[in-house]
Amino acid sequence: MLYKDIHIGQFIKERVNDMEITIDRICNFLNKDEEFVENIYSSKSIDTDLLLRCCKLLEYDFFRLYSSHLILYSPPSAIDKSTKTKTSNIPYFRKNIYTQEIKNFIISRILSGEMTHNEIIKEYSIPKSTLHRWLQKNNNNG
Template sequence: MDFREINIRKLIKTRVEELEIPLERICEYLGNDQQEIQKYYMEKSIDCHLLLKWSKLLEYDFFRVYSQHLILYAPVKRTNIELQSRSNMSYTFRKKLYTSEIIDFVIEQYSSGVMTKRDIIQRYKIPKTTLYKWLVKYHHNKKK
């Protein structure tokens, strides 16, 4: 999956097809007629409340797709106060920051030759040691 361009309507439609959910059930759950449902598939964006309903109906966390995008393309900027307070503290690392989808995406970018290690480190701000550990652990498994 490409986390750069999120096509939520396509993801929803694909999930509906995977689960083979009848259109009547979707209409009843969302409280809309068939034409409204077809309109949802054409919309570029979707209301959060409606996306929550789709997530429940399709048993998939569509919000995670947006979270993945934020982790990869909009890293949190640190303020000067936060940086100063961190210099006085010992470092604490968040081990579960990256999900398996992000790791797979980054490994795929490297494996396919789209990006080099340096490109990945610079663009996504992934620590060098973390990337190298992923390549050893996951790149080897992908070859099998």
């Protein structure tokens, strides 16, 4: 899974095919015509309300693709986190919550020889102890 370049329409189409959902059902659920649905499939990005409806219909969290991208590819914050004040009313999410997909992606890059431990730590800002814990669990399970 490559999280760097997300073409959401392709992921939606693949999920539709996997679930064998008819175009009629999709059109009825979205209250749109077939041309609109085909445009979704060819779109690199779509409106978040529409994406949320697709998540519900297809029983899949497509937003997680974007969260995974943020975890892997966003640069470290230039702001000292200890000096941040919580004056905002929007929810704050910790960046260091890794999904199993992210862990598998990172471990596969190491096991394939594509990246070294140090390259992973530097590129993705994953703590050394966290990476070693993932690798140890992988060795115990594999």
